[in-house]
Amino acid sequence: MKKLALILTVFVLCFTVNAQNNNxxxxxxxxxxxxxxxxxxxxxxxxxxLNSLKSEEEKESSFVGSAxxxxxxxxxxxxxxxxxxxxxVLEGNELEVGLEYADVMxxxxxxxxxxxxxxxxxxxTFMERLHPAWINRLPTRPLGFGHDGIAPASGIxxxxxxxxxxxxxxxxxxxxxxxxPRLKDGSLEPEEAGLLSFNNYEDNNNSKAFGGRLGFLPFxxxxxxxxxxxxxxxxxxxxxxxxxxxxxxxYAIDFSFVKQIPALSGILDLKGQYNNSKVDDxxxxxxxxxxxxxxxxxxxxxxxxxxxxxxxxxxxxSDFMKKIEFVGRYSNFNAPEGAEWEEQSDQYAFSINYWxxxxxxxxxxxxxxxxxxxxxxxxxxxxLFIHWAIGL
Amino acid sequence: MKTLHKxxxxxxxxxxxxxxFTACSSTKDKYVNATEQKELIxxxxxxxxxxxxxxxxxxxxxxxxxxxxxxxTISLHMRVRANLTEKEVKKIEAFLKSAN
Numbered sequence: 001m002k003k004l005a006l007i008l009t010v011f012v013l014c015f016t017v018n019a020q021n022n023n024x025x026x027x028x029x030x031x032x033x034x035x036x037x038x039x040x041x042x043x044x045x046x047x048x049x050l051n052s053l054k055s056e057e058e059k060e061s062s063f064v065g066s067a068x069x070x071x072x073x074x075x076x077x078x079x080x081x082x083x084x085x086x087x088x089v090l091e092g093n094e095l096e097v098g099l100e101y102a103d104v105m106x107x108x109x110x111x112x113x114x115x116x117x118x119x120x121x122x123x124x125t126f127m128e129r130l131h132p133a134w135i136n137r138l139p140t141r142p143l144g145f146g147h148d149g150i151a152p153a154s155g156i157x158x159x160x161x162x163x164x165x166x167x168x169x170x171x172x173x174x175x176x177x178x179x180x181p182r183l184k185d186g187s188l189e190p191e192e193a194g195l196l197s198f199n200n201y202e203d204n205n206n207s208k209a210f211g212g213r214l215g216f217l218p219f220x221x222x223x224x225x226x227x228x229x230x231x232x233x234x235x236x237x238x239x240x241x242x243x244x245x246x247x248x249x250x251y252a253i254d255f256s257f258v259k260q261i262p263a264l265s266g267i268l269d270l271k272g273q274y275n276n277s278k279v280d281d282x283x284x285x286x287x288x289x290x291x292x293x294x295x296x297x298x299x300x301x302x303x304x305x306x307x308x309x310x311x312x313x314x315x316x317x318s319d320f321m322k323k324i325e326f327v328g329r330y331s332n333f334n335a336p337e338g339a340e341w342e343e344q345s346d347q348y349a350f351s352i353n354y355w356x357x358x359x360x361x362x363x364x365x366x367x368x369x370x371x372x373x374x375x376x377x378x379x380x381x382x383x384l385f386i387h388w389a390i391g392l
Numbered sequence: 393m394k395t396l397h398k399x400x401x402x403x404x405x406x407x408x409x410x411x412x413f414t415a416c417s418s419t420k421d422k423y424v425n426a427t428e429q430k431e432l433i434x435x436x437x438x439x440x441x442x443x444x445x446x447x448x449x450x451x452x453x454x455x456x457x458x459x460x461x462x463x464x465t466i467s468l469h470m471r472v473r474a475n476l477t478e479k480e481v482k483k484i485e486a487f488l489k490s491a492n
Contacts, residue, residue: 035459035460035461039461039462039464039465041462041465041466043466043469073465073466073469075464075465075468078464078468081465081468081469081472083469105472107468107471107472110477110478111478113471113472115472120473122475128473129449129473129474130449134450135449135450161472161475162475163475163476163477163478164477165477165478165479165480170477172475172476172477173475174475215475220436221444222444222445222448222480223444225448230403256448258447258448260443267447269447355451357454358450358451358452358453358454359450359451359453359457391450
């Protein structure tokens with residue numbers, strides 16, 4: 001409770017400071033003060049809703065806790081900025097606080113920007129650009145992202161990025177070095193032996209991870225983008241351990257097409273991303289109930305894929321229909337055969353969204369996930385989600 | 393995996409060096425309006441960039457929701473977050489500030 005009070009106090013203070021910063025009109029109505037180059041803003045997003053899930057074994061329905069993710073933007077000049085995002089989530093009866101990113105960025109010139117700190121990784125586009133609740137068209141993430149996912153979300157390190165205007169086409173790039181992932185060797189969670197954990201805030205070895213993304217928008221209307229991402233490290237295990245030299249290579253291919261099509265009287269939005277992860281073979285220990293230990297290994301290859309199609313009839317005569325969006329998504333996840341976390345899952349999700357404003361949306365979604373293996377075992381889980389997300 | 397890692401590192405290093413040299417060798421460090429270029433190039437308006445670029449990820453924002461100073465901050469944030477070109481950002485920012 002003390003923690004919550006402290007957080008609320010900090011936010012009230014922050015909003016007060018922001019309000020003061022933006023109070024450009026002086027009391028003397030004859031004098032107007034120009035805003036300074038140094039600016040501070042609080043943005044972010046929040047969401048809440050109802051989840052109703054039904055599987056062959058259990059049925060649960062619950063209002064889910066409000067998640068709140070404030071983003072702090074400190075603009076020192078036209079070239080220098082610090083940004084940070086916190087995430088407050090209710091897990092059970094506990095308030096969990098996370099640091100999504102905190103980095104400093106400097107625009108060197110029109111084609112080059114430097115970034116350092118904890119930043120969202122441009123591994124595909126979903127985690128970097130599309131995951132916030134008010135941007136994500138569905139209340140859930142596709143398979144392969146988030147907890148136990150194979151796609152890295154963020155990292156601590158250094159990055160160069162930028163974009164080139166090619167006279168119609170556009171090329172954007174990013175390349176980075178980070179602490180890299182940490183291999184779960186099974187000593188703490190035997191059922192997750194072989195998984196990569198990307199929450200490696202304090203590096204467990206001297207091997208850094210290197211990666212980057214190249215995005216190409218071939219048409220002048222920026223409607224289409226193809227992206228290729230790679231992420232590699234030659235050491236994910238703890239220094240001095242038998243896993244020290246276990247390497248990993250991941251890549252992703254992403255695609256996006258967003259365009260207003262008069263023949264369809266609306267905006268069509270098609271997106272997709274394929275993720276592939278390969279970790280060097282290693283031996284892990286399985287503990288039997290009778291206390292015996294057994295070493296085992298497996299080909300540590302995983303992949304996931306999602307594609308999403310949405311349509312908004314923005315050219316409709318009806319104001320109500322203009323605010324409606326129809327969304328469909330398919331995603332798939334394959335974890336390695338022989339691993340304790342072996343899984344093959346397919347998921348279909350559909351949603352009808354109602355946009356109250358450009359940054360506030362109510363989503364009514366149905367989702368069906370069919371799994372073999374995984375945390376929840378074999379079976380099908382169906383869910384109804386009613387969520388309200390708002391960008392701040 | 394070691395060979396793949398070395399190839400990847402090499403490719404990323406070459407890629408980074410090429411990009412940095414290309415980016416730093418750019419002589420035009422500021423965006424120039426078409427009208428100043430004395431060339432007959434049909435430029436897209438800021439409103440067009442706003443409609444096309446913002447919608448790639450989220451609905452295009454309402455200009456009235458923030459003041460000019462806020463749009464400057466948001467533009468810099470979005471330039472880096474969405475890896476936009478300087479031209480796109482400058483045009484969109486100018487449109488948002490003119491329309492709010």
